[in-house]
Amino acid sequence: MSRALNFYENEITNYKDKLKILNNIINIISTIRLVIIILIISSAYYFYKKENILFLIGSVIIGFLLFIVVAVFHNKKIKERNESKLYISINGKGINRINGRFKEEEDKGEEFLNDKHPFTSDLDVFGRNSLFQMINSTKTKFGREKLRDILSLKEIPSKEKIINRQEAIKELGNKVKWRQELEVKSTFKKSGLRDISDLLEWAESQKEIKPIFKIVPYIFIFITMVSIILVAVRILPITYLILVFMINYLVVKTLTKDLSQVISLFNNHKKDIEAYTNLLDLIDKEDFKAELLKGLKLKLRSNNSSAIKEMKALKSLVDWLGDSSGNAYYLILNVTLLSDIFILRNLEEWRNLNGNKLKEWLEIMGEFEALSSISNLSFDFEDWCYPKIYDEDGLEGIEVAHPMLGDKAVSNNFNLNSKNGISRKVALITGSNMSGKSTFLRTIGVNLLLSYIGAPVCAKEFSCSIFSIYTCMRTKDNLEESISSFYAEILRIKILIEAAKNGEKVFFLLDEIFKGTNSRDRHEGAKVLINQLVDNGAMGLVSTHDLELCELEETRKWLKNYNFQEYYEDDKIKFDYTLREGKSKTQNAVHLMKLAGINFENK
Template sequence: MNRALKYYEEEISKNEDKIKDLNKIINIISIIRLGIVLAVIAAVYYFFKIENVVLLILSIVIGLAIFLIVAIFHNKKIRDRKETKLIISINSKGIDRINGNFKKVEDKGEEFLDEKHPFTSDLDIFGRNSLFQMINSTKTKFGREKLSEIISLKEIPRKEEIVKRQEAIKELGEKVKWRQEIEVKSTLKKSGLKDINKLLEWANSERKINSLFKIIPYFFIALTIISIVLVTIKILPITYLILVFMINYLVVKVLTKDLSEVISLFDSHKKDIEAYSNILELIDKEDFKSELLISLKNKLRNNDTNVIKEMKRLKSLVDWLGDSSANGYYLILNVTLLSDIFILRNLEEWRKLNGDKLKEWLEVMGEIEALASISNLAFDFESWCYPKIYDEDILEVKDLAHPMLGEKAVSNSFNLNSRNGVSRKVALITGSNMSGKSTFLRTIGVNLLLSYIGAPVCAKEFSCSIFSIYTCMRTKDNLEESISSFYAEILRIKILIEAAKRGEKVFFLLDEIFKGTNSRDRHEGAMVLINQLVKNGAMGLVSTHDLELCDLEKTKEWIKNYNFQEYYEGNKIKFDYTLREGRSKTQNAVHLMKLAGIEFNEK
């Protein structure tokens, strides 16, 4: 059994038993809490009847103390149950990932879809049944956006960067408990995917602390203490103390006139800040071995700043702000000690000390979270291999399959290279409808992408050089811009040609090119395009129904023909999805039309 599958199943079983035990404990404590309440009510009633005020008050105090202790323990067990359920959910998702059942995951990353991107739409990187949907385990906005940047190849990595990322992903793949703990801690606090730009704007803005903040609070606190003493020894009436409290309240409101805006800001991000603090603490405490992870962790220790201490301090200040807007006892504290002024002052001091570092801390957190998502592949698919990256133009694969098809995936071997005196630049893929041409192109493209992001690939062996991937596969009409599917295809081809001409090392995947025009123009256009791309140093695959293109192999040593075939059992068409050398010798269009009910009358 796959070690990851075994691990996930064992974790689910173990935590399901834990939930049963927790449910029993929680139910017992609920009964105890009810018993305490009833006992206190009975005691209060009894002592009230016998007019024993001392014991009445004492019973309330003792009963409340016991109730609070039991309630704290009760809430802890409820949190434990919630955390345990999350662990079960995380491990269940791992099983779905292995079995190819990840399509029910709600977060598809659809907002990252971009039809103008060189390859993401054609290769199913975002959206339904996508790579993002399969691997994403990020729970913060920073992690999610960093993952989207990585898997869309916002920047083409160098060989050294790929190797470093491979090491990091291998290491994180083995830290499965630690990765799951990050998911749990961030999910429990509901660290959201909401926009936190306003929080970062606050952190990077400059606002001088009013000098009155440093003097006036102490004056009024002293006045309040003196007033309390004088009222206690009955030199002043209690109405004087009430007047002092009213003055203090006005002073607080005047000096913290912007506090409501700050409260609103932090109230919307309170759980985010706690989640970020938890994740950063987990990162800070973890011992990393790979160079990339060590360098990322070191960014959290710049200028001798204790990131964990500072994030906890920010969380504590935010907690106080929450209390100020919601709790009655805080009002007493505020009019006595002018606490809002000190909180606002402390927030300004925190911003002055750490504001310019906050974004970098969160970006480090996001990058590690994104790498942890990619490392799901490293742990889940132990039979996959890590690619070898070469400087020369090469693509050699053994037993390569589509990483998102699960058990349905069929593996094939394939190569394009410049070895043994022969320079293979283009593979022409022919075959009947539904035989597997398009899927094979996507299999090559997605695994190339996995190679560049440092992930293992769905193959026994995989060697490649670093290319810029360009695809033209799913062109469609755009009614809003009055663009036909054929013209949309032309625009995609234009982007590809321009990239090759400006010196990019292009790897292209073209599926049924120029299908929107007549056969003569399609054949001539495809032949000229392929020649032009090769002339500009590009490599790639082209699928086509135009069998005449296969004649290029006779005159161009850099092109090689491959095909997929179908076979029949009774009246049913079957496919083995096996790649074979040479041009296709079968076709199934007429047979499929007959199955649809179209009658071909012989003449």
């Protein structure tokens, strides 16, 4: 059993045992709460009958205080139970990743699907049965968007950046309990995926604090305190104090006329702020060794301010705002100490000091989430390797397999590099239907992507240089734009050619190109395209049924033929999905047509 599988199963067992204990405790406390309520009612009735008002009030107060203490403990245990359930779910997801059952996960990242992206649709990066579905453990909007940007190669990383990210992902891979806590803290508030653009807009629209907010409250508080003393010593009547409170209330409402909008804003995002504060607190308390992680954490403490300290201050202010909605004790504070004015002023001061930093803090938090998601691969698949990054153009893999196929994956050796004075640029892959050509193209593409994001790859050894990945594999009709599948393919090829011409280091994956036209044009077009791409410095793989295209190997030393084959057992087609050198010598199309009922004897 692998290290990761053993860890996940042990954690599930431990949390299930903890869950049983917590359920028993919660049931007992529920009974105790009920007993306390009965005792409060009984004692109140008893002392009422005895006409002992002092004892009646005392017993009710003591009973309610005891009830509050028990209720707080009860809620704490319920929270622990809910967190235990989340830990069981998270460890279950880890087992599903290892066993290839990640396809059961609901979050597929379908909102990130983009058919116009150079490779994400063809390589199953987002959507059903995708890389995102396999690794994602982000629970906030910022984490998801950062993971999307990383998986989409929004920025082509340098060799140094890849190595730094590898170091960070290795470290986070070993911090599995910390990563799980990060996920639990963001999940527990059920808040992270909501849009907070209105909160960020408030934070970034800074305003100067009016002098009236700094002076007026103290004047009225002084008048109120003096009035209370004068009323207490019976120099002034109590009606005067009531008048002072009414004036204070009008002053508060006048100076905080915009407070209702602020209260609405923060009540809507109270759980978001609490979740973000918890996540930043976890990051702040953790010790990191990797340069990338230390650098990110340092940004949360830059310019003599601490993100976690300021977020906790904001959370405290928001908690006060939450208490201001109609509570009697808060109304007393408001007419006595003008608390709403101070809260609004403190919020303005917080915004002026930190408003332009909030988005950056949350994006850094999101980057930790995204890196933690990628590091799931580091912990779960200890037999995978971290790739070496070439300075010269090339790609080489030993026992390379598709990372999302689990036990069904078949590994192959493959290389495109310079050996014996010959620089290989293109692999032409032939083979019969369903033999594994398209899957192999995706195998190379996904492992290249994993290499560039700093993740381990599904191989015994893997080395590559840095390219821009372009694919043309799943072109389809677009009825809304009146585009046929062939024209859609032409458009993708055009993007690929332009990228190569513009000096990008292109690695292309082309699957059955120009299949929407006649065999003569398909053959001629493919031959010219491959030559043109290589002339512009590109490298890549091309799968085809056009065996005549294999003749290019005789005149183009930079091209090498490979193939996949099938065999038959009991008149049934079988595949071994093993990559072989040379062009294909087998075909199965006629056999498949016969299985469909086409009678070739009557031709």
